[in-house]
Amino acid sequence: MEESPFYIGNFSQSGREDLDDLEFSDQVHAVGMGAFYACPNLSRVVLNKNLNYISPLAFAACPSLKEIVADSNIIALAPNAFAQNPNDSQDLKAAALEPAQILLKNPSYKLEGGLLYNAKWRSILFAQDKNLRAIEFPKNTKTIGWYAFDGMAALEEIDIPQTVEWIGERAFSNCASLKKVTLTKSVKQIVRAAFMNCRSLEEFKFPKGMEEIAPLTFSGCENLREVEIPLSVRSIGEAAFEFCSSLEKVTVSKWCQIADGAFDKGVEIHRI
Secondary structure (H helix, E strand, O other), rough: OOOOOOEOOOOOOOOOOOOOOOOOEEEEEEEEOOOOOOOOOOOOOEEEEOOOOEEOOOOOOOOOOOEEEEEEOOOOOOOOOOOOOOOOHHHHHOOEEEEHHHHHOOOOOOEEEOOOEEEOOOOOEEEOEEEOOOOOOOOOOOOOOOOOOOOOOOOEEEEOOOOEEEEEOOOOOOOOOOOOOEOHHHHHHHHOOOOOOHHHHHOOEEOOOOOEEEEOOOOOOOOEEEEEOOOOOEEEOOEEEEEOOOOOOOEEEOOOOEOOOOOOOOOOOOOO
């Protein structure tokens, strides 16, 4: 995504030594990956009322950062957004606690069942405990944020509540033991790479009415053998089913646009 008044681009402000006190304008809705990475003098950040999305490493490796003030409208926050030493895997695990400590100062954010949750917008930001074997979704959950459950190796089955409408980028990626996902027709959008590298996943049924399968959604799901794609789907993105070596056949609408590389060579595409 390119830089705009609404979006701070990936690594666009990284390394700036002149930044010390940062307050976003109300126009900004999203902060890109590593946008303020390694800004050595950045000590205070005020996240405005319209800011909804904070990407991985957005404020990582900023050693002087001591104060973060968050409004109540964040619906997607990568666990390592504020990691102090992003090259250290142990530090990344510890850094997952930092956003919770920051946001829990605001009464809109709650810890429920090991999940950091925005109660105002009914959005799961991420699991604080990556070793959870089961997920108890807070009542009336509406969205599941970027990277919310990424890398949770113990998860085997997920039952998405009927209230969920949106599943963010890489929300369940790298869940190595995940075998079954249950969705309902309430889900309107699944963002790119949401289930990437879930190598134990064997089957998946999309909700009726869904119109798009985003790029990389199931890339690397090597045991995925069966996918039920509703006729409402009008586009399948690049590499959506890349490296799905067990997938042999799919049925799609004759109107569906399939990007180059969406499926591995040899997958039979049956149109009706």
